Amino acid sequence: MSLALELKNVTVQYQTDIAVKNVSLAVEEGEFLIIMGPNGGGKSTLIKAVLDLVPLTAGEITINGQNRQHSFGKIGYVPQQSYFDHKFPITVKDVILMGRLPAKMRWFHRYSAQDHEIAQRVMADLNIEHLAHKNLDELSGGQKQKVLIARALSTHPEILVLDEPTTSLDPPSRLQIYNILKTLNEKMTIVMISHDDQTISQYGSTMIYFNKRILYKGKDFPPQLLVSTNI
């Protein structure tokens, strides 16, 4: 099986603080990788490095064998909900169409009929068609999360990267999101940051415990790690 994502000796440093220290990691196609670890341990920086949102101090990241800087559209990203203004005047469909924006800015760009069709299809897949013309601030936390997943899916990604997608969701919404991700994992590789240790055995194929570097990698979450780190 070929590698979807590979990190070789990656270090990310913010001025004097090292957030990611000499990390090497190989993620195979079709894997469901869950990243766990303490707050402030550099998990978000690690995925931001993969997404080319932060510069690498050292090392290399490749996505399907290609440098990360040439991988626009290959990765679908679902950020934390706190990263954007929930009162921004925008409809659900407009958020999803954002995933269809071309990487190269085009003057007087208009979304094509195909873009609208794809947006419609991902909304149907996630059962949020009825929300298309609703404003983002009218939605519940779970619905917003589905909208963000739909936006990421509209790019037709090979890898889906999610940063704590179930934070502040109630248990039924959390379960819904995990089931959606499980279905999606049949078609794509998933990398997800989570604090929810119950997800690992049920949904994840691999987990890493991360605190500036990989402290543990395996299929199950060892109970002694749970006790020693107080997650």
Next chain:
Amino acid sequence: MKIEFTQHILMHALIGGVMASIICGIIGIIVLEKRLVMMSGGIAHSAIGGMGLGYFFNFAPMIGAVVVAVLASLGIGRFQRRQNETSDVLIGIFWAVSMAIGVFLMDLAGKQVEFEEYLFGNIFTISTLQLWLFLGLMLLLILVFIGLFHAFKAYLFDEEYASVQGLNVRFFEWFLFIVLGFTTILMIKVVGMLLVIALYSAPPAIAKRLTKVFYRVIILTIVLNLFFVLVGVVISYVLHISSGTAIVFLTGITYFTVMTIDLLRTKQRLRRDRLINEDTQT
């Protein structure tokens, strides 16, 4: 300053007011969404440093003001990104140091400067050159905003995601900081440096309470600006007060009125929902 109102002066004020309203309508939504209200205040006041340079080295003070404002805008943005410093600290430092340098240089140059016009604005003193600058800036903003509408919206809504999509977020950032510096200085003529932040923040905030569609927020902001500026100019002309004061009074009164009505409506809706809930339970 005593002004003899001629048809020519009134026409300049009117045309300048219309263009300023359109410019502020577009810039205002960016300032509001990117939370740059305080930064605009810092930029406006840093202009005094530039004016001081102008007086000291004997060139037009407004040219110095524009250069320093654009540099301050870029500087604050860059420091913020690089040093991860909180923006209010940087804005405070730029604001105070720039003003101190400006006043110091004016003292050295032996100039007694009438600050009132810079602080509160006077739309009746807009020159033909300034009108051309207004026109150029307005056309540039309209072109970029309409030409890159979807990309701009993505940048304003979720900058990080826009970057992951491959959009040139840096382009928007540079464009925004340069245009913000330039616009803020031009607006000093209309409302003055003390009051420019009111014209940036209140109209889009009112518009956001009245509509939830992005392009409608911008159009409504422009319409509100037109109302505030034109009615403000008439009040200023009739009552012989500074244009900035009249415009900002009107803006402030409208903002607090809309906010109060909105709060009362929300309270009323919550009370109605509670009563319905109680009815259903019984």
